Amino acid sequence: MAATDGGGPIQVVLADDEPMLRRGLKVMLESSGTIEVVSEAGDGHGLLSQVRAHRPHVALIDVQMPGKDGLTALREVARLPEPPASAVLTTFDLDDYVADALRFGAQGFLLKDAEPEVLVRAVQDLAAGGAVLDPRITARLLPRLRVTSDNARELDLVKALSARERQVLQLLADGRSNADIGSRLGLTEATVKSYVSTVLSKLGAQNRVQAALIAQRVSGVGGAR
Template identity: 80%
Template sequence: MQAEDGGEPIRVVLADDEAMLRRGLRLLLETSGTIRVVAEAGDGHELLTAVRAHRVDVALIDVQMPGKDGLSALRELMVLPDPPAAAVLTTFDLDDYVSEALRHGANGFLLKDADPAVLVRAVHDLAAGGAVLDPRITARLLPRFRGATDNAHEVQLVRGLSARERQVLELLADGRSNADIGMRLGLTEATVKSYVSTVLSKLGAQNRVQAALIAQRVAGVGDRW
C-alpha cells in the first residue's frame, strides 16, 4: 500500500474498546489507499505497547476505555520520544474530559460516525502536523471554554491579525480543513498552511484547537472580526 503521492502510507493506531468499531474504522481508513492501520488497541495499556512497537504517525483514541483509559494513555503518550499526533474519538456526549485531553496534548476531536472522507482527511491533516475539529462538535465543544483566560488580552491578539488572517481564523474556528479554507478563500492549501502557521504564532497557540478556542472566546465577548 502506498500513499497517493507515491510515498509511504500514513501509519495509524486505533484505540477503542469496541472491536467492531475498530474493524469498521480500519476498513474505512485503509480503503483510502493512503492509510495503514498498523495496530489496534482495546485499552490504554495496549495503545502504549502498540506505539512503542511500531512507527506510528497518528493515534486515534477513545477516552472511555476499561483499565487504563484514554486520558491516562494520552498523558503517557505525549512524553514518549517523538510521539504520534493524537486525536480523541468521541460522541456528542462530551464530558469534562475534553479540557483534560487538550491539556495533555490532544490535537483534535473526531466523531466516531464521521463521514469517511472527513476521517481520512483528518488523518492526513494530523499526520501533516495540523489539528482537527469535526465541524459538528465545534459548537458544542468551544463554549465550554469561554472565559477560561484573559479575554482582553486575546481580543488584542485577534485585532492584531490582518484581515486575511482573521478570515482564516474564523474558518479554522468552524473546524474547516486547510482544503476547505482554501476553496472558500480562493487560496492554495500551501498558502493556507502558511497563514495558519502565522495565525498560531501571533495568537501564541500551540495548535489549531487552541486557536479555535481563542477565536470563540473573543467572539463571546462581542469583538468584531
C-alpha cells in the same frame, strides 16, 4: 511524527475498547487506499505499546477505556520523542476531559459515527500537521471552553497579530495543514511553520486546536483574510 515519509500510506494506531468499532473504523480508513491501520489497542497500555512499536503518523484514541484510560495515555504519548498526531474519538457526550485533552496534546476531536469521508480526510489532515474538529463537536466545545476563557483578552491578542499572522490563524482554524496554508498564501511550508509557531506563542495556545478554538470564539478574525 506529523507527515508521512517517502509518500507511503499514512500509518494509524486505533485505540478503543470496542473491537467492533475498531474493525469498522479500520475498514473505513483503509478503503481510502491512502491509510494503513498498523495496529489496534483496547486500552491505554496497549496504545502506548503499539505507538512505541510502530511509530505511526496518527493515533485515534477513545478516552473512556478500562485500565489506563485514553486521557492518561494521550498525555504519555505526547511525551514520546516523536509522538504521532493524536485525535480523540468521542460521542456527543463531551465530559470535563475536553480541556484536559487539549492540554495533553490532542490535535482534534472526532465523532465515532462520522461519515467515512470525514474520518479519512481528518486522518489525512492530522498526518499533514492540521487540526481537526468535527463541525458537530465545535458547537458543543465552544460553550464549555468559553466559561473559562477571557474573550476580551483573546480579542486583544488576535488584534495584536500582524495581518499575515491573522491570515494564517484563520486558515489554521479551518483545519488547514501547513502545506495547504502555504499553497493558499504563496509561502513555503517552512515559513508557514514559523508563522504558526509565532501565532501559538502570541495567543498562549499550546497547540493548533486551542488556537483554532480561540479564532472561532473571537469575532472578526475572518476579516483578516
